[in-house]
Amino acid sequence: xxxxxxxxxxxxxxxxxxxxAQYQVDALRNSQSxxxxxxxxxxxxxxxAAIGGDYGAVGINPAGLGMxxxxxxxxxxxxxFLNTSSQGFGTTTSESRxxxxxxxxxxxxxxxRPDGDPSPWRAGAFSLGxxxxxxxxxxxxxxxxxxxxxxxxxxxxxxxxxxxxELAYNxxxxxxxxxxxxxxxxxxxxxxxxxxLRQGETVNTTGANTQVDIAYGASYQDKFYIGGxxxxxxxxxxxxxxxxxxxxxxxxxxxxxxFGSLRLRSAIDTxxxxxxxxxxxxxxxxxxxxxxxxxxxxxxxxxxxxxxxxLQAQFDKPIKVGNQxxxxxSDAIDAEQLSYTLTTPFRATGGISAxxxxxxxxxxxxxxLNYSQAHLANNANGSFANSARDFGGDNDAVSSLYSSAxxxxxxxxxxxxxxxxRAGFAHYGDPYRDVSVSQGRNYFxxxxxxxxxxxxxxxxxxxxxxxxxxxxxxxxxRNTKTPVVEVNSKPLTTTITAGILF
Numbered sequence: 009x010x011x012x013x014x015x016x017x018x019x020x021x022x023x024x025x026x027x028x029a030q031y032q033v034d035a036l037r038n039s040q041s042x043x044x045x046x047x048x049x050x051x052x053x054x055x056x057a058a059i060g061g062d063y064g065a066v067g068i069n070p071a072g073l074g075m076x077x078x079x080x081x082x083x084x085x086x087x088x089f090l091n092t093s094s095q096g097f098g099t100t101t102s103e104s105r106x107x108x109x110x111x112x113x114x115x116x117x118x119x120x121r122p123d124g125d126p127s128p129w130r131a132g133a134f135s136l137g138x139x140x141x142x143x144x145x146x147x148x149x150x151x152x153x154x155x156x157x158x159x160x161x162x163x164x165x166x167x168x169x170x171x172x173x174e175l176a177y178n179x180x181x182x183x184x185x186x187x188x189x190x191x192x193x194x195x196x197x198x199x200x201x202x203x204x205l206r207q208g209e210t211v212n213t214t215g216a217n218t219q220v221d222i223a224y225g226a227s228y229q230d231k232f233y234i235g236g237x238x239x240x241x242x243x244x245x246x247x248x249x250x251x252x253x254x255x256x257x258x259x260x261x262x263x264x265x266x267f268g269s270l271r272l273r274s275a276i277d278t279x280x281x282x283x284x285x286x287x288x289x290x291x292x293x294x295x296x297x298x299x300x301x302x303x304x305x306x307x308x309x310x311x312x313x314x315x316x317x318x319l320q321a322q323f324d325k326p327i328k329v330g331n332q333x334x335x336x337x338s339d340a341i342d343a344e345q346l347s348y349t350l351t352t353p354f355r356a357t358g359g360i361s362a363x364x365x366x367x368x369x370x371x372x373x374x375x376x377l378n379y380s381q382a383h384l385a386n387n388a389n390g391s392f393a394n395s396a397r398d399f400g401g402d403n404d405a406v407s408s409l410y411s412s413a414x415x416x417x418x419x420x421x422x423x424x425x426x427x428x429x430r431a432g433f434a435h436y437g438d439p440y441r442d443v444s445v446s447q448g449r450n451y452f453x454x455x456x457x458x459x460x461x462x463x464x465x466x467x468x469x470x471x472x473x474x475x476x477x478x479x480x481x482x483x484x485x486r487n488t489k490t491p492v493v494e495v496n497s498k499p500l501t502t503t504i505t506a507g508i509l510f
Contacts, residue, residue, distance in 0.1 A: 031348070031402040032409060034278070035382040036439055037144065038217065038243065038309060039352040043417065043434050043451050044068070044139050046084050046112050047466035047505035051455025052419025053432020055371040057359025058290055058300030060233060063114035064505075066135050066223050068357060068373070069288035069302040070235030073133040073225025076118035082464075082507035084111040089500045090145055094478075096493030097152025097207065105147040109216065111503045112139045132226040135237075142217040143501075144245050148478075150493045151208035158491045159205050160253045162483050172272075175319040178339035180327055181270070206254040209480055215245040215278075223286070233290040241282035241307055248275045251480070255324070268324040273317060280311035282352075296363050304355040306381075312391045315344045346397060347390020353381040366423060373417040379410035379439040413437030419453065428457030430468070445494065449474040466505040473498055 043054030045064020056065030060072030063082055090105045114137030121130055154160075176182045223237030251272040288302030318340035326333045359373040384399040384406070419432025432453040438446050455468035476495040483490050 030405060031384050031397075031399065032405040034245075034311075035350055035352075035384055035402070035406050036379060036410060037245070038142070038282075038307075038350055039377070039379055039382050040436070040439065041141055041415075042143065042436070042449075042472075043432075043453065043470060044111070044141055046082055046114075046507075047455055047468035047503045048421075048428075048430070048457060050111065050470055050503055051430030051432060051453055051457070051466065051468035052371060052421060053417045053434040053451060053453045055359065055361075055373045055417040055419040055432060055434075057288075057302060057357050057371075057373040058298040058361040059359075059369070059371055060225075060290055060298070060300075063116055063135065063137065064112060064139075066114070066137075066221060066237065067139040067141065067219060067239070067286075069290065069300050069359070070135075070223040070225050070237040070286055071233040071288035071290040071300065071302070073116065073118075073135055073223060073235050074131055074227035074233035074290070075225075076116055076131070076133040077120060078509045079116055079118045079133075080507050080509045081115045082505050083113050084503050084505040085109070086111050086501055086503035088143065088145060088502075090147060091498045091500075092146065092148040093496045093498075094148045094150045094493050095496075096150035096491065097154045099150070099152040101149050101151055103147045103149050103210075105145070105212075107145050107214075109140060109143065109145075109501075110138070110218075112505070113137050114139075114221075128229045130227045130230050132224065135221065135223045135225075138218055138220050140216055141219050141241070144213050144215040144217075146497060147210070147212045148495045148497075149208065149210040150480075151206075153204040154207055154491055156204055158483065158489070160207055160251065160481070161205075172317065172319075175272075175317060175339050175341060179270075179319050179321040179337040180323075180329060180334060181267070181319075181321055203256050206256055207252070209249060209251045211247065211249050211478075213245070213247040215243070217241050217243045217282075225288075231292055233292070235288050237286045239284045239286070239307075241284065241309070243278070243280040243282060243309065243311070245278040246276070248273065266323045266325040266327050268322040270322070271320045273319075274315075275317070276313060276315045278311050278313045280309050280350075282307040282309035282350075284308070296365075298361040298363070300357075300359040300361070302357045304357075306354050307352045309350040309352070310387050310390060311348055311350065313346045313348070315346075317341050344395075345392035346395045347387040347392040348397065348399070349385045349387045351383045353377045353379060368420060368422040368428075370420040371418070373415075375415040375417070376412065377415075378412040380407050380412070380441075382406050382410070409441060410439050411441040413439050413448075421457075426459050428455075428459070428466070430455040430457065443477065445475055445477055447475055447477065462509045464505075464507045464509070466507075468503045468505075470501045470503070471498070472501075 049064025060075035118133040219239040225235030254269040284307040290300040320338040355377045357375040361371040363369045415436045417434040422429040434451040436449040438448040457466040478493045
């Protein structure tokens with residue numbers, strides 16, 4: 009294995025810019041979506057492109073507003089039970105966390121002409137509200153004994169190498185920085201023998217993309233429905249990584265080093281806003297059939313990002329630096345800040361719905377987007393305009409790593425007098441061009457509803473399954489496989505929608 013000195017002094021040299029992940033990951037995160045809307049739309053797997061008459065479908069196809077017969081207001085709070093299991097370095101670990109959320113909050117103001125009115129434009133509705141379009145909440149961890157040629161001291165943090173190199177120098181884990189030598193303690197020139205390090209990491213992320221939506225839809229002869237909308241996306245994303253490394257050898261071991269353990273905390277906080285527009289159509293050739301289509305422009309985001317990190321080291325045997333002796337050391341870097349923009353891919357959706365008289369309906373959607381079309385750039389008008397980064401490599405990575413994907417949503421509703429029973433399924437395609445493990449996402453949904461006079465109440469459950477390949481760091485050692493942790497997420501989200509008609 010490399011010596012402790014060599015690993016940090018060489019592997020940590022690099023340019024400081026982004027935190028612990030390349031920006032192509034941020035591009036993908038903000039380009040992906042999930043089943044959205046009220047409990048009614050969530051209960052049918054999000055298949056709302058051709059349904060209409062429900063606020064939850066406005067974020068998919070605003071043409072459905074033309075089918076509203078009455079005005080309404082609805083509110084959809086929810087709770088998510090987040091469960092993950094991770095396989096890495098030969099071990100399996102589990103984590104869980106719960107969080108509250110708001111799936112939607114909407115007002116629809118509908119107007120319908122009397123039956124005797126000769127105008128072919130029969131109805132119209134204006135809506136204002138918000139819809140959660142993406143959920144970033146997750147918690148996972150791994151813990152194990154990596155091979156010595158894959159452990160933490162072989163890492164190369166391509167983005168914040170300079171910052172981490174400084175932390176390592178100030179906590180005496182390396183004896184040189186920019187060619188300047190300082191320490192001569194023998195432990196810095198010896199390895200860890202045959203015993204691998206014990207290494208673990210906990211990754212905790214929070215945040216969501218919530219779209220403030222303004223839309224209008226109209227009905228032409230109750231056959232054609234057309235609608236458009238503008239969305240203002242409020243984005244917040246925070247993640248904290250805590251990495252721990254422990255040397256299992258004790259001071260009595262002949263080959264023991266002074267190094268005992270370290271704790272590295274890295275955190276990133278991102279806030280931003282985006283804007284997009286949608287246009288949709290629904291055609292009803294007969295009462296039993298509805299055909300819908302919609303397009304959404306790319307979302308243009310402006311982000312402000314703050315990164316910070318701290319490192320603590322413990323020594324089994326005190327080390328001497330100059331005239332002082334240390335049994336521990338700690339250091340933190342000043343916050344690094346960056347403003348940048350992101351343009352997400354164009355999105356197209358088509359759907360069909362079959363209405364089975366008064367007994368209910370079946371619905372299906374197909375959605376297409378190309379993740380490789382996302383584009384990153386510096387933001388000269390951002391809060392941190394003085395910072396800058398060359399996004400050429402990140403955009404090249406977006407183009408080479410990601411591809412087009414198809415999302416499929418299916419669902420149905422059974423009507424039993426005032427009671428509604430719903431079920432659905434959605435598959436969101438794998439965004440990666442070439443991977444060994446499919447990273448598509450599956451959603452299994454169900455729900456119940458109650459309609460009584462001017463009041464309605466719906467409840468839905470969404471159970472998701474997905475796999476994520478996570479690399480905690482890039483290795484400096486050439487021809488050595490970068491460590492990969494497989495993260496399996498199985499969150500369950502329950503949503504309740506209460507609404508009033510007026």
